[in-house]
Amino acid sequence: MTALASATAAATEAESLPLDRIDVSRAELFERNVEGEYFARLRREDPVHYCAESAYGPYWSITTYKDIMAVDTNHQVFSSDAGLGGILIDDNIQKSGGGGIDLPNFIGMDPPQHDEQRKAVSPIVAPANLAKLEGTIRERVGRVLDGLPVGEEFDWVPAVSIELTTQMLATLFDFPFEDRRKLTRWSDVTVAEPGSGIIDSWEQRNSELMECANYFQRLWNERVNSDPGSDLISMLAHSPATRNMTAENYLGNVVLLIVGGNDTTRNSMTGGVLALHQNPAEFAKLKANPTLIDSMVPEIIRWQTPLSHMRRTAVADAELGGKTIRKGDKVVMWYVSGNRDDTAIDRPEAFIIDRERPRQHLSFGFGIHRCVGNRLAEMQLKILWEEILKRFSRIEVTGDPVRVRSNFVRGYASLPVRLHA
Amino acid sequence: MLHIKYVEANGTEYLVETDAGFNAMEVAVKNGIPGIDGDCGGAAACATCHVYVDPGWIEKTGKAAEGLEQSMLEFAEDVQDNSRLACQIKLDDALDGLVLKLPEKQH
Numbered sequence: 320m321t322a323l324a325s326a327t328a329a330a331t332e333a334e335s336l337p338l339d340r341i342d343v344s345r346a347e348l349f350e351r352n353v354e355g356e357y358f359a360r361l362r363r364e365d366p367v368h369y370c371a372e373s374a375y376g377p378y379w380s381i382t383t384y385k386d387i388m389a390v391d392t393n394h395q396v397f398s399s400d401a402g403l404g405g406i407l408i409d410d411n412i413q414k415s416g417g418g419g420i421d422l423p424n425f426i427g428m429d430p431p432q433h434d435e436q437r438k439a440v441s442p443i444v445a446p447a448n449l450a451k452l453e454g455t456i457r458e459r460v461g462r463v464l465d466g467l468p469v470g471e472e473f474d475w476v477p478a479v480s481i482e483l484t485t486q487m488l489a490t491l492f493d494f495p496f497e498d499r500r501k502l503t504r505w506s507d508v509t510v511a512e513p514g515s516g517i518i519d520s521w522e523q524r525n526s527e528l529m530e531c532a533n534y535f536q537r538l539w540n541e542r543v544n545s546d547p548g549s550d551l552i553s554m555l556a557h558s559p560a561t562r563n564m565t566a567e568n569y570l571g572n573v574v575l576l577i578v579g580g581n582d583t584t585r586n587s588m589t590g591g592v593l594a595l596h597q598n599p600a601e602f603a604k605l606k607a608n609p610t611l612i613d614s615m616v617p618e619i620i621r622w623q624t625p626l627s628h629m630r631r632t633a634v635a636d637a638e639l640g641g642k643t644i645r646k647g648d649k650v651v652m653w654y655v656s657g658n659r660d661d662t663a664i665d666r667p668e669a670f671i672i673d674r675e676r677p678r679q680h681l682s683f684g685f686g687i688h689r690c691v692g693n694r695l696a697e698m699q700l701k702i703l704w705e706e707i708l709k710r711f712s713r714i715e716v717t718g719d720p721v722r723v724r725s726n727f728v729r730g731y732a733s734l735p736v737r738l739h740a
Numbered sequence: 741m742l743h744i745k746y747v748e749a750n751g752t753e754y755l756v757e758t759d760a761g762f763n764a765m766e767v768a769v770k771n772g773i774p775g776i777d778g779d780c781g782g783a784a785a786c787a788t789c790h791v792y793v794d795p796g797w798i799e800k801t802g803k804a805a806e807g808l809e810q811s812m813l814e815f816a817e818d819v820q821d822n823s824r825l826a827c828q829i830k831l832d833d834a835l836d837g838l839v840l841k842l843p844e845k846q847h
Binding site for chain 1: 784811
């Protein structure tokens with residue numbers, strides 16, 4: 320089936336299915352890039368939607384901007400606790416019992432423990448530290464871009480997006496630079512389910528995560544016995560809030576920081592190339608006025624929405640959109656849908672690099688779990704685009720992107736491109 | 741009609757006029773005051789409108805409210821006793837002349 324025929328078939332299916340059979344958690348919808356049709360229908364007809372049967376059990380879908388904001392800012396009722404299933408629709412990613420292992424970390428905690436652990440690592444992405452990182456990032460971006468072939472087709476994902484985000488992570492952890500691709504692998508493995516194309520079984524995932532744990536345990540042992548340093552591992556090893564945490568809590572926080580710093584920025588780096596290719600008038604605007612990079616960067620992050628959802632568990636009954644969510648229910652906030660909600664965002668399907676309030680999007684979440692690294696992500700993307708514009712007249716996308724089969728990471732396995740001098 | 745003064749960390753002052761009924765984040769954004777982002781649109785959910793209320797005014801504005809405002813300020817930079825989220829300061833005539841200082845950067 321051609322891409323167009325497949326999209327038309329999906330639109331028909333999204334419109335014709337009985338509402339109670341709509342299950343937006345099917346990862347193949349995201350791989351085929353047709354999830355938007357389903358979410359458009361839910362926003363219109365059933366914005367707080369109950370799905371009784373899915374691969375992840377019953378769950379609620381929250382699909383509008385306003386309702387997502389209401390859930391995200393009500394952490395007293397909508398818990399992130401990993402013991403209840405954590406922050407992903409698949410309980411097994413953070414919790415043992417169904418195949419996975421326990422990975423407690425601060426995104427999967429409620430206050431007060433969340434606050435203490437988050438504060439242990441947040442200084443690394445505070446404004447003062449970002450200013451210190453800027454020069455290093457710019458130099459590396461320049462080096463990577465200067466090494467790319469001009470006029471030949473290559474895959475942007477490994478050559479630029481993975482390379483740059485992995486280098487950044489290695490720096491933040493002060494991780495052995497030559498081993499940095501292990502971080503990419505562990506990031507992919509952490510959020511993978513069997514059948515995703517990344518791992519074949521939970522056993523395989525758990526054993527790769529154990530390698531990760533052992534590697535990081537060595538680094539912890541080195542850092543805990545040295546003076547406090549400015550890298551993330553040293554911060555965790557010396558902060559009163561985290562220095563006595565269990566080995567599994569350490570692994571949980573490590574994989575959180577790896578995934579948080581990796582999948583997200585990586586896929587926004589790729590998404591921006593695709594968005595500008597599909598919207599030549601916006602690219603022309605950018606070339607005429609490169610200062611628009613400042614508003615383009617949050618627009619890329621909105622347009623891409625590199626994490627499709629975050630999940631909560633209700634710890635009390637709650638009313639939302641005329642429905643009653645019961646204590647114990649699984650509640651999924653679909654950021655990817657809220658970012659396409661035309662009651663909150665003007666012409667949300669369009670990629671517009673000079674929006675008036677480009678930062679009003681859900682990609683970072685809101686409330687106490689809002690992305691801690693948001694300013695770093697924006698800075699990485701800003702520098703990337705500044706350096707691209709200095710070097711190339713155009714990035715031509717030469718074929719269809721291959722999308723990741725995941726209802727969580729909304730991203731690309733590959734994107735073929737050709738650079739124009 | 742009332743007047744609000746915003747003072748950047750470097751000392752630059754902005755005196756703006758507004759009708760009552762708006763909050764101090766909206767007024768700053770509408771007037772293009774640098775350093776007040778207001779990403780969440782006024783829900784106390786992003787902490788990008790952190791301000792320091794001039795000590796002479798803190799009694800009238802009140803301190804940060806319990807709940808989300810205090811929780812979000814937990815994660816802001818250089819938080820002090822007079823820190824507030826500007827979006828939670830509702831402007832009325834009693835606040836005519838209010839002085840709000842901005843932090844170095846929003847996080």
